[in-house]
Amino acid sequence: MSNQNTPEHVKCLIIGSGPAGYTAAIYAARADLNPVLYQGMEPGGQLTTTTEVENYPGYPDGKTGPEMMEDFMNQAKRFKTDIRNGFVTKVNFTGPVHKVWVEDGTEIHADTIIISTGASAKWLGLPSEQKLRMNGGGVSACAVCDGFFYRGQEVAITGGGDTAAEEATYLAKLCTKVHMILRRDEFRASKAMQKRVLNTKNIELHYNNEVQEVLGDQVVEGLRIKNNINGEEKTLAVTGFFVAIGHKPNTDIFKDWLDMDDVGYLKHKPNSTHTNIEGVFVSGDAGDKIYRQAVTAAGTGCMAALDAERYLAAKELI
Ligand code: NDP
Secondary structure, three states: OOOOOOOOEEEEEEEEEOOOHHHHHHHHHHHHOOOEEEOOOOOHHHHHHHOOEOOOOOOOOOOEEEHHHHHHHHHHHHHHOEEOOOOEEEEEEEOOOOEEEEEEOOOEEEEEEEEEEEEEEOOOOOOOHHHHOOOOOOEEEHHHHHHHHHHOOOEEEEOOOHHHHHHHHHHHHHOEEEEEOOOOOOOOOOHHHHHHHHHHOEEEEEEEEEEEEEEEOOOOOEEEEOOOOOOOEEEEEOOOOEEOEEEOOOHHHHHHOOEEOOOOOOOOOOOOOOOOOEEEEEEEHHHHOOOOOOHHHHHHHHHHHHHHHHHHHOOOOO
């Protein structure tokens, strides 16, 4: 640790504690980079708000999201990653040494930074949605993760972009019927994705409709929707509700330094995790708007640690 005048200097600082951050830590620690990892606002990341994870290889019987992240963390600790509670509020990437400030004011200097701050799903913000999301009662923002639990049942999804269109067709293969609720009279999704939805018989479209309430006390029992043109209300008898209205990458603190797209996803050089700043790498959902899976995040976490190690070796810093 540092005193007030001389900030602590580390070889590798990892920001974020989802599958990407912990995997980067495991690889960096085993390469003797002595990584320091700041867990951020939501230790364990998005997986800690999901229930059962059944699609992560190596867990044949499935595992809950929080338990899986505990396993990731323990594996990172086993190789002596310095895992710290706290979140980074400010960075300065002007010089060869990267400066980072934590919320308690601590300043840290690092030769390499691995950003794995993730992304957050956007929610409608209805109290009934949040209640049934937090208790695992059937509200989800990931059809690929949770759709399987609703096979043979009737579900609903809201959103009109590519994600919603892709997830609606995915759900339609598992479920008897999928109600797709769009707030406008048209899709935002690409024509190709729209066509797939329109050609899927068991997807029923509800244009110009907005969700008013998710019904059910412990589990989803239905959805109350309202037509925003004529005010007509309807109840849909569904057992699962998927929200697909976009994600927000947690990258605001980097906007003065790193190239990002208009939503905030960090750009990286092709086939690598290098950002536009030397020694700063991105892994996981902070730089991936397409796949967004735990296993792909872990994969890019590994890549970022290997890129950081090679960068340090080339600069003769290790
Ligand atoms: P988008 O921002 O593209 O779409 C969000 C959708 O949610 C829009 O239809 C929007 O409605 C709707 N929406 C937003 N807020 C609300 C709200 N409060 N209530 C109801 N509806 C709401 O997000 P996506 O996640 O779909 O896509 C993000 C990016 O990722 C896009 O660039 C997309 O092309 C890309 N992508 C690509 C894929 C692929 O290539 N296979 C797969 C998935 C995503 P409105 O249209 O009225 O604004």
